[in-house]
Each structure stands twice: as structure tokens, then as C-alpha cells.
Amino acid sequence: MRSHKVIEIRNLTPSTYIIRMEKNDFTFKTGQYITLGFSGSIDRREYSIYSSEQDDYLEVLIKEVEDGLVSKKLKRCKSGDYLDIDGPFGHFSLKENEISKKKFLFIATGTGISPIHSFIATHPDMDYQLLHGVRKEEEAYERESYQNNNYILCTSREKSGDFHGRVTDYLKQNPVPSDTVCYLCGNCHMIYEAYDILEKQGINLGPIHTEVYF
Amino acid sequence: MKKVAFKTLGCRLNQYETDAIASQFQDNGFKLVPFDKEADVYVINSCTVTHQSDHKSRNFINQANRKNPDSVLVVTGCMANNAKTELENRDEINYVVENDQKSSVYSLVEAHYNGEIFHPTKLNTDLFSYGSTDKGFHTRSMVKIQDGCDNFCTFCIIPSVRGRAVSRPIQDILDNVKRVVATGAKEVVLTGVNIGRYEYENYKFDDVVEQILELDGDFRLRISSIEPDGFGDKFLGLLNHPKMTPHLHLCLQSGSDSILLQMRRMYNIKRFKEIANKIRSVRPNFNITTDIIIGFPGESDQDFEDTCNIIQELKFGHVHAFKYSIRKGTRAERMNQHIDERIKSNRSEILRNISENVKADYRKGFIGKYQTVLVEKIIGSEAQGYGESYVPVKFSGVNLKKNQFYRVKISSIDFNGEPTLIGVSD
Ligand SMILES: Cc1cc2nc3c(=O)[nH]c(=O)nc-3n(C[C@H](O)[C@H](O)[C@H](O)COP(=O)(O)OP(=O)(O)OC[C@H]3O[C@@H](n4cnc5c(N)ncnc54)[C@H](O)[C@@H]3O)c2cc1C
Numbered sequence: 001m002r003s004h005k006v007i008e009i010r011n012l013t014p015s016t017y018i019i020r021m022e023k024n025d026f027t028f029k030t031g032q033y034i035t036l037g038f039s040g041s042i043d044r045r046e047y048s049i050y051s052s053e054q055d056d057y058l059e060v061l062i063k064e065v066e067d068g069l070v071s072k073k074l075k076r077c078k079s080g081d082y083l084d085i086d087g088p089f090g091h092f093s094l095k096e097n098e099i100s101k102k103k104f105l106f107i108a109t110g111t112g113i114s115p116i117h118s119f120i121a122t123h124p125d126m127d128y129q130l131l132h133g134v135r136k137e138e139e140a141y142e143r144e145s146y147q148n149n150n151y152i153l154c155t156s157r158e159k160s161g162d163f164h165g166r167v168t169d170y171l172k173q174n175p176v177p178s179d180t181v182c183y184l185c186g187n188c189h190m191i192y193e194a195y196d197i198l199e200k201q202g203i204n205l206g207p208i209h210t211e212v213y214f
Numbered sequence: 215m216k217k218v219a220f221k222t223l224g225c226r227l228n229q230y231e232t233d234a235i236a237s238q239f240q241d242n243g244f245k246l247v248p249f250d251k252e253a254d255v256y257v258i259n260s261c262t263v264t265h266q267s268d269h270k271s272r273n274f275i276n277q278a279n280r281k282n283p284d285s286v287l288v289v290t291g292c293m294a295n296n297a298k299t300e301l302e303n304r305d306e307i308n309y310v311v312e313n314d315q316k317s318s319v320y321s322l323v324e325a326h327y328n329g330e331i332f333h334p335t336k337l338n339t340d341l342f343s344y345g346s347t348d349k350g351f352h353t354r355s356m357v358k359i360q361d362g363c364d365n366f367c368t369f370c371i372i373p374s375v376r377g378r379a380v381s382r383p384i385q386d387i388l389d390n391v392k393r394v395v396a397t398g399a400k401e402v403v404l405t406g407v408n409i410g411r412y413e414y415e416n417y418k419f420d421d422v423v424e425q426i427l428e429l430d431g432d433f434r435l436r437i438s439s440i441e442p443d444g445f446g447d448k449f450l451g452l453l454n455h456p457k458m459t460p461h462l463h464l465c466l467q468s469g470s471d472s473i474l475l476q477m478r479r480m481y482n483i484k485r486f487k488e489i490a491n492k493i494r495s496v497r498p499n500f501n502i503t504t505d506i507i508i509g510f511p512g513e514s515d516q517d518f519e520d521t522c523n524i525i526q527e528l529k530f531g532h533v534h535a536f537k538y539s540i541r542k543g544t545r546a547e548r549m550n551q552h553i554d555e556r557i558k559s560n561r562s563e564i565l566r567n568i569s570e571n572v573k574a575d576y577r578k579g580f581i582g583k584y585q586t587v588l589v590e591k592i593i594g595s596e597a598q599g600y601g602e603s604y605v606p607v608k609f610s611g612v613n614l615k616k617n618q619f620y621r622v623k624i625s626s627i628d629f630n631g632e633p634t635l636i637g638v639s640d
Contacts, residue, residue, distance in 0.1 A: 042543075046366070089364050089366065090364075091443075091444075091480065188472070188475040188476055189472075191475055192471060192472050192475055195471075195482070199484075210475075212475050212476070212478050
């Protein structure tokens with residue numbers, strides 16, 4: 001376990017924030033996650049790394065969950081505080097030999113966009129499309145990080161997004177070519193449904209990668 | 215002569231580690247006695263995967279203390295990591311040794327008898343320095359290739375009690391296999407916490423298996439428990455090697471995709487079936503055994519039915535099922551929709567019946583066929599052991615010897631207790 005100093009907190013919405021920490025000598029593969037908690041505390045949770053491999057800092061994107069223990073506490077951390085990091089963990093990663101050759105479809109709900117942000121920031125030349133499922137437009141976290149026509153915001157509670165409905169509705173209406181490599185990240189109901197849809201559209205098991213948050 | 219007794223709970227890795235520690239005690243003049251007999255030293259290698267395993271460990275601690283209150287009582291294994299303070303506060307326990315220091319249990323006891331005060335935290339923390347297990351309790355020789363797990367399944371406490379995944383250098387593994395084969399081991403079992411994720415320098419799990427299979431000697435290789443992720447087609451191809459036994463314990467946990475996702479398992483039902491079918495397409499009576507968790511939070515009647523169905527469809531040779539129990543600090547502890555204990559018990563009963571029928575059917579398939587049996591025990595003119603498919607076999611013959619292979623023609627099954635194949639050697 002390593003202690004990392006907090007550099008700054010960036011509030012994106014009233015409940016969602018980014019913690020930027022010193023990177024020190026920490027290395028990871030884009031897509032991986034860490035476990036995070038206040039130094040010395042036993043309460044720790046998993047968070048995907050939001051920043052890129054080459055950034056000289058480490059960032060995580062966190063949404064405060066109602067009645068959530070850790071996500072609420074972390075929101076109150078300040079620059080200069082120390083957080084304990086363990087990891088990196090996880091197998092949600094890009095295949096080196098596919099990055100510059102394949103067409104990618106990233107599907108994320110809510111803060112599930114975090115590892116996708118890291119993918120794209122690490123490999124800005126990737127050929128991708130990103131479906132981001134949220135309730136309201138304000139949850140289009142740092143949308144300016146993505147090339148405009150590659151990012152499709154699906155809003156389920158408002159008509160303000162690029163598509164009104166869930167990401168799964170979008171997928172049903174816009175079938176995916178079968179040679180696409182798909183990465184799914186976020187809540188397990190979306191992953192379960194989207195997986196089913198993609199499979200029916202002929203994407204076979206190999207190219208679907210998933211990371212479940214809750 | 216001082217006497218030592220061991221009790222092992224939980225996984226095969228624990229069994230391996232006990233065997234290795236026992237060898238050290240024997241090499242140093244200790245006599246091995248059964249756990250229910252009076253001994254000078256008791257070693258309990260505990261498990262903490264379920265509440266029940268904690269409970270069992272506590273019972274064995276009490277039992278050892280009753281048999282000989284003056285004994286040296288050592289508790290090691292996962293419960294020593296998970297409930298360290300509780301255990302350290304019990305006066306009857308002399309030493310609580312965490313997993314990463316387990317290989318030094320003998321040194322600790324030796325120091326104790328020499329009057330040295332040794333704190334377990336000062337011990338060697340090499341996860342692989344166990345030596346060989348040839349004096350252990352089995353004819354199968356286990357070789358540890360890996361420890362720890364980074365998968366973080368939501369129900370599982372292992373990452374916090376066994377630590378991060380660590381792989382043993384490949385050359386050490388090959389040397390260890392050569393050594394046990396040279397000393398007469400006929401069956402080598404690879405063991406670890408998540409062996410499919412083996413990774414050392416550029417070597418992956420399938421490379422280790424391939425290189426072991428290429429070694430000379432009259433032995434067969436068994437893969438113990440493996441997760442259905444982390445290996446690819448190369449490994450499946452190696453399952454056809456003549457030295458490889460046709461048996462895998464492939465942990466399924468649930469037959470429902472939505473439960474698998476909530477468990478954060480890294481495969482789905484389709485992938486699991488694909489693996490099973492690929493294996494069986496080459497060796498139709500390949501023995502696939504599995505683990506199932508009953509009553510994971512949110513498990514609906516339909517989810518449970520899906521589990522029952524897949525057991526029948528995939529004809530598992532054995533199902534190790536256990537009821538879900540909350541482990542503190544895991545993600546599943548914080549999930550909603552925990553299942554009522556009565557429903558879990560009810561489902562357990564249903565699943566047990568199904569698995570027993572499936573197992574009986576699977577074993578009937580061996581009648582009229584041959585198994586190569588490694589003899590572990592001889593009683594009169596009858597020998598007992600396991601066939602290559604990891605099914606128990608009893609057979610008769612002349613001049614039978616322990617730790618030898620015999621080709622046995624199976625003629626019937628004894629359904630008294632664990633269904634056992636009955637045959638005659640060629
Ligand atoms: C591999 C992995 C990566 C993750 N990456 C991120 C990330 O990048 N950003 C991020 O914000 N979260 C991420 N999470 C989720 C995160 O680990 C925590 O679960 C989340 O922050 C809630 O923790 P808590 O202590 O605040 O809530 P808890 O006290 O654990 O839970 C409170 C209640 O909220 C529910 N709940 C838990 N998590 C969520 C959630 N995410 N959304 C809605 N309800 C929930 C619980 O079921 C419970 O009823 C990730 C999870 C995993 C497994």
C-alpha cells in the first residue's frame with residue numbers, strides 16, 4: 001500500500017468529482033483500477049484510473065452514492081491530504097496488437113466512463129465510438145475530452161442528450177458491425193442487457209470485455 | 215520421540231502446505247499422529263472462506279487443547295490472517311502464523327523447544343520455500359506454482375487473506391517436479407490460489423503446463439482447481455497430452471449470467487459451456503468437477519433453476535456446493551437482497567440431489583471401460599486409488615503394490631457412500 005498526496009479536487013456536478021493525486025512511481029496499464037481510502041482507514045473501495053498512462057499525476061472519477069460510506073468521505077478530501085492506494089488491479093485492458101488496427105465500441109454508464117477516458121487519453125489515435133449512458137446531460141463528464149462525433153450521450157431522464165433513452169435502446173436501433181471490439185463498463189444490469197444485444201447482433205464472445213462496478 | 219498432529223481445512227493449497235510442513239517435522243525426528251490423538255505439537259491449518267470453516271477451525275482448536283493442554287498449539291492459514299487478534303487473545307494458542315510465514319512453522323516450533331522466544335512476524339516470508347512433500351499423506355505430489363489472487367470476486371475474502379497474485383519462477387517449478395518424480399511420485403498436482411493467472415516473466419500458465427508435460431519420467435499431471443478465465447486454447451490443446459489426466463475442477467459458482475456479473479466473475483455461461491464442450495469434444499468422458507455457491511445475494515428462483523439445469527446439462531462429475539455466507543469486508547457483504555437461510559438450505563438440498571444423480575450417471579459411464587489407477591491403499595487383495603479421471607476405484611489383483619499404476623477394467627459401481635468404481639486389473 002502506498003500513500004499519495006492529493007493535488008486537487010475537481011467538482012464536475014454536485015455529486016461527481018475528480019481527485020488528482022501525485023503519481024510518484026506508480027505505474028499501471030490503462031483500464032486498470034486501484035483501491036482507495038484515507039490513509040490508515042480500513043474502508044477502501046475500487047476506483048478505475050481516469051488519467052492516462054503518460055500523465056504525471058493520477059486521477060479517479062467518483063460519484064457520491066446515496067448512503068455511500070467511502071464515496072461520501074472521499075468527496076471531502078482536500079489538497080494536501082494523503083490517500084492510500086493499492087493496486088493496480090484488473091484485466092480490463094486493451095490488447096496491444098488491436099489498438100491501432102481495430103474499430104472499438106465503448107459502452108459506459110455513469111462513472112463507468114472512467115477507464116474509457118483513460119484508454120482514449122492514452123491512445124488518442126484509436127478508432128472508436130463511445131456510448132455514454134446517464135440520466136441527465138450534466139453527467140456528460142468532461143465531454144470535451146472526446147472528439148465530438150465519436151461521443152454519443154444517451155440520456156434516459158431528459159431529452160437533452162444526443163439520444164433520448166438508454167444505451168441499450170441505442171444499440172438496438174443502431175446495430176454494431178460484427179468485427180467491432182467492444183468494452184462495457186458500469187452497472188451490471190446495463191452490462192447484462194447490452195451483452196445480450198451485442199451477442200444477438202453477431203459480436204462473438206472474444207471481443208467483448210466487461211468491468212462491473214455494482 | 216516428539217509427536218506432531220495436523221488438521222487441515224479448506225483448499226488443496228492448504229493441504230499441500232500442510233504436507234510440506236509435515237515433511238519438515240518428520241525429517242527432524244517428529245512422529246506424525248492423527249489429530250484426535252495426544253501430541254506434543256498441534257498445527258491447525260485453517261480456512262476462512264465460509265463461516266462454517268471458521269467454526270470448524272475453532273472446534274479443532276478446542277479439541278487439541280482438550281487432548282493435551284500442555285501442547286504447543288499453532289494456528290496458521292487464512293483464519294490466522296482474518297481473525298488474528300481474536301486468535302492471539304486465546305491463551306491456549308501458542309502461535310498464530312499468517313499465510314506468508316507458514317513455511318516457517320517448523321522453525322518456530324524448533325525455536326520454542328530451544329527456549330528461544332521467536333515472534334512469528336520475524337519469520338521468513340517466502341511463499342514458495344516449502345521443500346518437497348514426499349513424506350506427506352498422499353501418493354499425489356502437489357507442486358505449488360502460484361499464490362494469491364487479484365480477481366476480487368465480490369463474495370471472496372481470499373485477496374485479503376492470501377494477498378496479491380505471485381507466481382513462482384518457472385525453473386523452480388520444473389526443478390520441483392523433477393525432484394518429486396525422481397523420488398517416486400507418480401502423480402503431480404499443480405496447486406495455487408488462481409493458477410490460470412500464472413505469470414512469471416514471459417511465461418504464462420500454459421507454458422508451465424507444456425514444459426512440465428515435456429519432462430521425462432513415469433508420471434501423470436493433474437491440474438487442481440482452476441478458474442474459467444485466464445487461459446486460452448493452447449491450454450485446452452494440452453489437455454490431450456498423454457501425461458495429462460482428463461480432469462479439471464473448473465469453478466462455475468452459478469448457472470446464471472446475472473449472478474455471475476454480480477459476483478464479478480470474468481466469464482459468462484456461454485464461455486463456460488464453450489470450454490466444457492471443447493474439452494469433451496476430444497475426450498467425451500473428461501471429468502469436469504465444479505464449485506457452486508448457493509444463495510448469493512439476489513439469487514432468484516430462476517437463477518437457482520438455471521444453476522440446477524447447467525449441472526445436468528454439463529454432467530459434472532462432482533459438485534462442491536456451499537451456501538453463501540457473508541465475509542466481512544467483501545463487496546457482497548454490502549449488497550442488498552441477502553437470501554434467507556431457510557431458502558438457502560432448501561436450495562442446497564435440491565442441488566445436492568441433482569448433483570448426486572448426475573455424478574452417479576457420470577460414473578456409470580465407466581462400466582466396461584478402463585482406468586489407470588494409482589494405488590493409494592491396499593487391504594488384503596483389494597487395492598484402492600484414483601483413476602486418471604479422478605474417480606475412486608477399488609479392484610483386486612495379485613501382488614498389488616502401493617504407488618503403482620494398474621490398468622483396471624471397470625465392471626460395476628459400489629453405491630455405498632461415495633460411488634466407487636469396481637474392477638479387476640489386467
Ligand atoms: C472494479 C471497480 C471499479 C470501480 N470504479 C469506480 C469509479 O471509477 N468511479 C466510481 O464512482 N465508482 C467506481 N466503482 C464503485 C466503487 O468501488 C464503490 O462501490 C462506490 O464508490 C460506492 O462506495 P460507497 O462506500 O460510497 O458505498 P457503499 O457504502 O459501499 O454502498 C452504499 C449503497 O450504494 C449502493 N452502491 C454501491 N456502489 C454504487 C454505485 N456505483 N452506484 C450506485 N449505487 C451503488 C450499494 O449497493 C449500497 O446499497 C468501482 C467498482 C469496481 C468493482
